[in-house]
Amino acid sequence: MIAIALMIAYACFGLGLLFCLWRIAFGPTLSDRILALDTMVINLIALLVLYGIWKGTAVYFEASMLIAMVGFVSTVAYCRFVLRGDIIE
Template identity: 50%
Template sequence: MIDTAVVVALYAIGVAMLLSLWRLLRGPGVPDRILALDTLYVNTIAALILFGMHLKSSIYFEAALIIAMLGFVGTVMLSKYVLRRDIVE
């Protein structure tokens, strides 16, 4: 039963990733694109965790943690760039 739920959740996350990618490419403004990129990071993390549960492997959890850290830093950097046009002060 749990295996079926994981597979269904993987498909749902895949659809969410496609919608986030569509917003990233067609977003009307830069803040919309930053938010879409952040949502894509979160969806990627969820997909990796679900894929790790499906394969019963713990390496995907570590990859999800690395993507979470990089996603946070990337979002902060892009937001600072949009606000001040300078990343490092």
Template identity: 60%
Template sequence: MILGYALIFAMGCFSLALLMNLWRIASAPTMADRILAVDTMTVNVIALITLYGAWMGTSILFEVTMLLAMTGFVATVAFAKHILRGSIIE
């Protein structure tokens, strides 16, 4: 019972963090700041999906979060390479 309340509170906190990241994407002065905000959004979405999976008692969502983490990492590296070199594929 208390664990359920803690999960709901944590999900609310991560949802608020997602909204703050959306604001940062809209108001960031540089592209690097926007990329960091998108990367942080990926981490927050992973946390939300993991908390939801724990709340529902299912383990399939943990595999989804692993795929999302790998995709988010590759996307962040690709964005950073694009900023540094101007192209992703050499």
């Protein structure tokens, strides 16, 4: 039963990743693309957590934690660059 639920959730988050890719490709403004990249990172973390349930190991939590941190820092760095033309003033 958990296996079927995991398959459904994989499909949902995979489709979500495709939607984000569409927004990155056709997004009219720069902020749209940053937002889509941020969403992509969140979807990826969800996929990693679900894969951890599938395999039954807790190894993937460290990986998803690292990806969460890198994703947040890169979003802030990108926005800061757009705002001020520089990341660290």
